[in-house]
Amino acid sequence: MATQLKNLSDFSHTTVPDASPYKFAIAVAEWNAEITGSLYNGALEKLLAYGAKEDNILSVAVPGSFELSGAAEILLNKHPELDAVICLGCVIQGETRHFDFICDAVANGVTQVGIKHAKPVIFGVLTTDDQQQAIDRAGGKHGNKGDEAAITAIKMAHMAATL
Numbered sequence: 001m002a003t004q005l006k007n008l009s010d011f012s013h014t015t016v017p018d019a020s021p022y023k024f025a026i027a028v029a030e031w032n033a034e035i036t037g038s039l040y041n042g043a044l045e046k047l048l049a050y051g052a053k054e055d056n057i058l059s060v061a062v063p064g065s066f067e068l069s070g071a072a073e074i075l076l077n078k079h080p081e082l083d084a085v086i087c088l089g090c091v092i093q094g095e096t097r098h099f100d101f102i103c104d105a106v107a108n109g110v111t112q113v114g115i116k117h118a119k120p121v122i123f124g125v126l127t128t129d130d131q132q133q134a135i136d137r138a139g140g141k142h143g144n145k146g147d148e149a150a151i152t153a154i155k156m157a158h159m160a161a162t163l
């Protein structure tokens with residue numbers, strides 16, 4: 001597999017802009033909290049590491065990943081000054097097709113909210129077959145999806161601000 005030996009959060013090959021001018025929101029799902037907590041910590045650490053100010057980071061929790069696009073809509077309506085919204089969640093396949101519906105809904109929902117507001121809304125949601133795949137991507141051997149989402153948010157906010 002393409003990701004078999006890769007750290008998917010390796011950004012050493014790219015330039016990450018200074019995040020200090022920008023305002024961010026992080027919406028994190030409470031389902032699979034041991035995973036999403038790691039995603040959140042990774043995202044927060046990366047934002048701060050690249051210069052974001054703590055006062056410029058608004059964090060909210062939602063029950064599950066399905067609620068993330070609604071949270072992004074509410075955040076951007078109530079806080080139009082935000083430069084980017086990071087949506088973090090972890091959806092793990094169960095016995096039924098519920099997984100498919102949640103994943104489709106949040107991927108499409110997050111996309112639509114970003115387009116509607118012309119603001120970066122970052123899809124930082126793990127969609128895994130099992131718990132181990134999630135662990136591997138939340139600070140494990142394949143990196144941290146939260147780190148990736150934060151870097152993406154900084155890059156997109158910078159892009160939008162410097163056009």
Ligand SMILES: Nc1c(NC[C@H](O)[C@H](O)[C@H](O)CO)[nH]c(=O)[nH]c1=O
Nearest residue numbers: 029031063064065066089090091092
């Ligand atoms: N099974 C998972 C869920 N399920 C809950 C939904 O996200 C949603 O909160 C519920 O359907 C009510 O609208 N959520 C996850 O984030 N991860 C899962 O594995």
Ligand SMILES: CC(=O)[C@@H](O)COP(=O)(O)O
Nearest residue numbers: 092093094095096098099
């Ligand atoms: C992704 C889910 O909603 C899943 O964890 C719920 O499990 P099940 O499909 O067995 O109801």
